[in-house]
Amino acid sequence: MADYEPKILTILCNWCSYAGADLAGTSRIQYPSNIRVVRVPCSGRVNPQFIVKALRDGVDAVWISGCHPGDCHYITGNYFARRRFYVLKDLLEYVGLEKGRIHFSWVSASEGKRFADIATLVTEEVKKLGPRKKFVKRR
Amino acid sequence: MVKKIREIARKLLEEGKVDVVLGYEKGTEPLSERPFVARTVEEVERLTYSPFAIQNLATYLPRFNNNKVAILARGCTTRAINVLISEGQIERDKIYVIGIPCNGVIKTRELRESIGEEIEDVSIQNGEIVIKTTTEEKKVKFEDWLNISCKYCEYPNPLFYDVLVGEEVKPRGGGYPDVEDYEKLDEDKRWEIFEAEMSKCVRCYACRQSCPMCYCEHCFVDSTEPRWVEPGFDKTDLESWHLIRVLHMAGRCVDCGTCELVCPEGVKLLFLTRKVARDLKRDFDYVSGLNPEKPPFFGEFRYDDKGDFIL
Numbered sequence: 001m002a003d004y005e006p007k008i009l010t011i012l013c014n015w016c017s018y019a020g021a022d023l024a025g026t027s028r029i030q031y032p033s034n035i036r037v038v039r040v041p042c043s044g045r046v047n048p049q050f051i052v053k054a055l056r057d058g059v060d061a062v063w064i065s066g067c068h069p070g071d072c073h074y075i076t077g078n079y080f081a082r083r084r085f086y087v088l089k090d091l092l093e094y095v096g097l098e099k100g101r102i103h104f105s106w107v108s109a110s111e112g113k114r115f116a117d118i119a120t121l122v123t124e125e126v127k128k129l130g131p132r133k134k135f136v137k138r139r
Numbered sequence: 140m141v142k143k144i145r146e147i148a149r150k151l152l153e154e155g156k157v158d159v160v161l162g163y164e165k166g167t168e169p170l171s172e173r174p175f176v177a178r179t180v181e182e183v184e185r186l187t188y189s190p191f192a193i194q195n196l197a198t199y200l201p202r203f204n205n206n207k208v209a210i211l212a213r214g215c216t217t218r219a220i221n222v223l224i225s226e227g228q229i230e231r232d233k234i235y236v237i238g239i240p241c242n243g244v245i246k247t248r249e250l251r252e253s254i255g256e257e258i259e260d261v262s263i264q265n266g267e268i269v270i271k272t273t274t275e276e277k278k279v280k281f282e283d284w285l286n287i288s289c290k291y292c293e294y295p296n297p298l299f300y301d302v303l304v305g306e307e308v309k310p311r312g313g314g315y316p317d318v319e320d321y322e323k324l325d326e327d328k329r330w331e332i333f334e335a336e337m338s339k340c341v342r343c344y345a346c347r348q349s350c351p352m353c354y355c356e357h358c359f360v361d362s363t364e365p366r367w368v369e370p371g372f373d374k375t376d377l378e379s380w381h382l383i384r385v386l387h388m389a390g391r392c393v394d395c396g397t398c399e400l401v402c403p404e405g406v407k408l409l410f411l412t413r414k415v416a417r418d419l420k421r422d423f424d425y426v427s428g429l430n431p432e433k434p435p436f437f438g439e440f441r442y443d444d445k446g447d448f449i450l
Contacts, residue, residue, distance in 0.1 A: 096330025
């Protein structure tokens, strides 16, 4: 699977992680081009349904990133998100989806390097898993 | 017990304290009891109760919001009432709770299928279910045919009531051994079982219709834009439906087991809802439906919530 290039749906919050990605770009830090970014106002905007639908629609993995706890632009949005992601991740792994198909992270606007590092880490992990065989819709 | 229920119901209707009494009546065949709404004193005679009454009656409460309602309530029913109150769907003072301590309900569909013959009569004697078929009389153990949630039920007695019928019973307890057993299997095996269970689903939505928490007027599964779940019987669509349904139940499901008991195809659903309930209890110390004042699980947070899974 050397030439396998996964598609990773990446949902970034507008105020921290998206700005972090921007900083990684303006600082000319290299990271894999496998991520496909969707910008949302806050990680609290992310409904777990989005993730289930994205996986069913065929992305290889999902990565969601928001502000560090305490840094949320809307004060508490990421705390609500944390609970939701916990339940979702545990449920999907419980029914047998491989670990490493869903990732969460906190990345602040000043952490361009950290953004690139996590993007690399996530991509490498998904590449190791290979193409998804579970939860694939027949077209 | 049935006599006492009828007596209470008659009195309530006669005095005009309530408009309707939500209860159960005999179904069309033995081993089934269906929900019944008694509106007049004459209809009270049709009310009955037994462990074959599988439906959680709290499902019907939001539909009677303009009436004063009396409801037969087990432990799980009162928990469902609490969740509905906390979500602003119903008001406590419009509901008269006839509490019933519950020893568990029976997996009636599975039992009927295992008998395989036409059943003429059923009765419960000394912890055994005595089933008279056209040819013979069979006895099965009550405990063997218990609904899985009832087997490990911690709240068999109504949490609150206006009147209690019968003696309070001892909770069985016992945690979530079914969930733990499933967790011990390896990943691919778990997926195999999950996929096999879900592919039995025929999308009749009986689980949704019977669930006391599923009161949304527009369900996500019917939504066409965005289309969360596509029509048809692709495995992923059936799986999506059940996964998202369980996510919507997180912190709200009261573990009454009605969804699984009413499923015409025998899809196992409780191993999913009970898994979430177990997680919330273990990791967040949250049990749904114990306190109507408490906000829903996803409507609050703690600063020290579990976050070690986040990079």
